[in-house]
Amino acid sequence: MSLLLFDILLCGLLLALALASMLSRQLSHAVILYIAFGLLMALCWARLAAPDLALAEAAIGAGLTGALCFTALARQGQLALSPVLSWQQRCWPALFVVVTFCGLLLALLQLPAQPGPLPALVVQNLTASGVSHPVTAVLLNYRSWDTLLELLVLLLALIGTLQISPAAVLHRSWGLSRSWSRLLAPLIILLAGYLLWAGASQPGGAFQAGALLAAGAVVLKLNQQLDWLAWRNIWVRFFAVAGLTVFTLSVLTVFFLAEAGSEPLWLRWPPELAKYIILLIEVFATLAIAIILTLLVVAEQPQTALSLARADKTEDIDG
Amino acid sequence: MAELSHPLLLFLVTAATLVAIGVYGFICGPEPLRRVVALNIISAGVFMLMVVLAYRSNGPGAAYFTADPVLHALVLTGLVVAVSATAFALALLARLGQATAPLPTEQETEQETEQETEQETGQ
Numbered sequence: 244m245s246l247l248l249f250d251i252l253l254c255g256l257l258l259a260l261a262l263a264s265m266l267s268r269q270l271s272h273a274v275i276l277y278i279a280f281g282l283l284m285a286l287c288w289a290r291l292a293a294p295d296l297a298l299a300e301a302a303i304g305a306g307l308t309g310a311l312c313f314t315a316l317a318r319q320g321q322l323a324l325s326p327v328l329s330w331q332q333r334c335w336p337a338l339f340v341v342v343t344f345c346g347l348l349l350a351l352l353q354l355p356a357q358p359g360p361l362p363a364l365v366v367q368n369l370t371a372s373g374v375s376h377p378v379t380a381v382l383l384n385y386r387s388w389d390t391l392l393e394l395l396v397l398l399l400a401l402i403g404t405l406q407i408s409p410a411a412v413l414h415r416s417w418g419l420s421r422s423w424s425r426l427l428a429p430l431i432i433l434l435a436g437y438l439l440w441a442g443a444s445q446p447g448g449a450f451q452a453g454a455l456l457a458a459g460a461v462v463l464k465l466n467q468q469l470d471w472l473a474w475r476n477i478w479v480r481f482f483a484v485a486g487l488t489v490f491t492l493s494v495l496t497v498f499f500l501a502e503a504g505s506e507p508l509w510l511r512w513p514p515e516l517a518k519y520i521i522l523l524i525e526v527f528a529t530l531a532i533a534i535i536l537t538l539l540v541v542a543e544q545p546q547t548a549l550s551l552a553r554a555d556k557t558e559d560i561d562g
Numbered sequence: 563m564a565e566l567s568h569p570l571l572l573f574l575v576t577a578a579t580l581v582a583i584g585v586y587g588f589i590c591g592p593e594p595l596r597r598v599v600a601l602n603i604i605s606a607g608v609f610m611l612m613v614v615l616a617y618r619s620n621g622p623g624a625a626y627f628t629a630d631p632v633l634h635a636l637v638l639t640g641l642v643v644a645v646s647a648t649a650f651a652l653a654l655l656a657r658l659g660q661a662t663a664p665l666p667t668e669q670e671t672e673q674e675t676e677q678e679t680e681q682e683t684g685q
Contacts, residue, residue, distance in 0.1 A: 250569050254576040261580055261603050265587030270595055277599045284606055291573065291613045292629045296637055303645050308602065311645075315595050315652045318659060325592045336589040344582040351574050351611070358618055362630045377631035382638065389639045400646035408653040409660045450638050532642065539649035 253290065257283050268325050274312040281305035294446035295378045298438070302454035303536075310461055310540050318409070373517025374443040382448065383521045387510050390449075391494075394487045394528060397535045401483065405474055408542040416466040424462045431459030439529050443518075449525040453532025460537040472537060479534055486531025490524050573614045580607030594658070598651050605644045609637045 260283065264276035281304030288297040365377050365385065372380035382390050435452040442448030463469045472479060494510055497520070501513075512520050580603055587600030616630035616637075 247569060247572075250572055254572055257576060258579055258583070261583045261606075264603070265583055265591065265596070265600060270593055273596050273599055277602065280603070280606070284610075287573075287610065288613060291610075291617045293613050293616065293634050293637070295634055296609075296613065296641070299638055299641050303641055304606075307645055308648060311649055311652055312595065312599065315598075315655060318656045319595070325596075328590060328592065333590060336586055339589070340582050340586045343585060344578060347578045347581065348575065351578055354615065356618060358615075358630055361632045362628055365631050366628060377628070378634045378638070381631050381635035386632070386635060389635065393639045393643060396643050397646050400650045403650050404653040407657045409656050450642055454642070536642075536645065539646060542649075542653060 250290070253283065253287055257287065268327075270319070270325065271316055274309070274316055277312065278305055278309040281308060295448065295451065298446060298451040299454055302451065302458045306458040307454070307461065307536060307540055310465070314540070371514040371517075373512065373514065373519075373521050376442060376444050376446065376448070378446070379442050379448045379521070382450075383524060384512060384517060387490075387494075390524075390528070391487070391490050391510070394490060394531060397532065398484065398487060401535045401538055404539055404542050421466045421468070424466045424468070428459055428463060431455060435459075435529070435533075439525060442525065443522075449528040450532060453529045454536060456529065456533035457536035457540070460533065461540045464537065464541040472534070474538060479538075482527075482530045483534045483538070484531070486528045489527040493520055493524060570614055570618055573610065573617075577607045577610040577614060580604070580610060583607075594655050595652075598648060598655070601651075602644065602648060605640070609640060612637050612640075 260280040264273045285300040372384040435456045438447040439452040584604030616633035
């Protein structure tokens, strides 16, 4: 009964925050409400027996997305109240949404109450996967295509962002937050290392560790520390690409070195080596995810001929 | 076919409502930044639906409880892809703002000075 009360409270709060975020007249309120929404989502994942997601959401949904949206707010400069929409402008979308919602609900209620055959299969084959935590086994063994392509998506997003993002807004950092972020940094590195190692047998793994590292690095970067962590640094580039490269190289190695008797299969690890291959991939994937997410949030334009010319032009205009 | 338990139904309805709220915000939200936030709310609703589906193996007759790890892994991938897509969208938005930012016209500067004087008189 008390659990049901907690569920009702949680769902009610989530819906209220989402609605308030969409309807608030100030953009900054919308962003702040969305960050609170992300924190409650993390609680919701924990309630629904998904601790892996709760860990990732706490670092990503509340931390990194919030920092991203605040950076976007800062770029917009002076904030005015949103324009008021007339009732016609609100009514027709609302009608459309209500109709869609009813259809969606009807479809959702048709879903079978029994799960498919996949969870049982995962548990059955867990001993051959090299790790004992089912989610890590799915991510890096059974469905490693997902992780491989996800690293590619991250890299593409970073390359796109570096091309188009305008020069970063400079903030003055505050003495207290600077020393506090320095104090937190070793703790975050320790926690991320623990999460990475624990991922083999408990909730945790490359994504959570990478997201946590990125959140820590973003805090430091916003306080004008970690100057070396920028795209111009060749080692940063190397490790950002290394996640994908190490993954692809190990796939190719396993593919070509497969024993003559057994049929070589794309993206399938031999059970006796799976543990070490997964650990190798996870370490590089963690570093790549951490670096890419950090650079995505505090992207700075590389000094190219074009950007330098543009900077000169703006200086001329200002002068 | 067994019925879904009450907490699951509650979370299922919440997920559908989150998607609905997100779609409404996406259509109506006057500012582009709010539309990006709305897209994130839609994705939160979709992820919630997937996690509820992963949780449903916890029936009263089940011998032991395991949430579906395949769906959890998919959502974990989705979270990271969603944040990278958001970052890209916001970078595009910032560039759009930079490209289309008009030089302050006379009308706007008048409005600004009016606002400033209002603030001053308010104080």
